Amino acid sequence: GAVVSQHPSRVICKSGTSVKIECRSLDFQATTMFWYRQFPKKSLMLMATSNEGSKATYEQGVEKDKFLINHASLTLSTLTVTSAHPEDSSFYICSAQGRAGGNNEQFFGPGTRLTVL
């Protein structure tokens, strides 16, 4: 099956710094990648949809200047949390969707736990 990786799996940073999270589709080309945020014991909340070569589409209430998304290639999307604050601490999950082939399944990464001190 399709594999999606995320790096790093865990990051701790000081308040005010920026953190970059990578999402890679390892064995398929992902035309669309999604970034989710999951709070403890809560559901996944879609933050943004990222299409290769174009600007990301952010969900209502998500600050695009705070959460910078880049989808430079068909196998890589990055999420940068700028000037991180403790309230940004969360579990960030990406998913990748390949080219249409009758199957629009999203394949999920293992997630990145961000802790901002």
Add this chain to the structure above:
Amino acid sequence: AQRVTQPEKLLSVFKGAPVELKCNYSYSGSPELFWYVQYSRQRLQLLLRHISRESIKGFTADLNKGETSFHLKKPFAQEEDSAMYYCALKWGSSYKLIFGSGTRLLVRP
């Protein structure tokens, strides 16, 4: 607005007992419904989708448009079924998924 509701946060059953995880959705059009499962320390993975009409690991789910439900069922629960289960809705031409809040299934020996 589109919404997915999973009323139970936790469902605890004994091994061999039937299981039904409830999911209701709100959407005026023709939705595409999914069940995702997350085992302990593992990533989220697709369990089944309504258009496939398949049974995966003994689980089935039928879309009931009249009741706007997509409940997940298994006649005989196994301990390895213990996990977090999320119902999700994909709507219209969008590829976006809306997730329910999840139900933790605990199958006791």
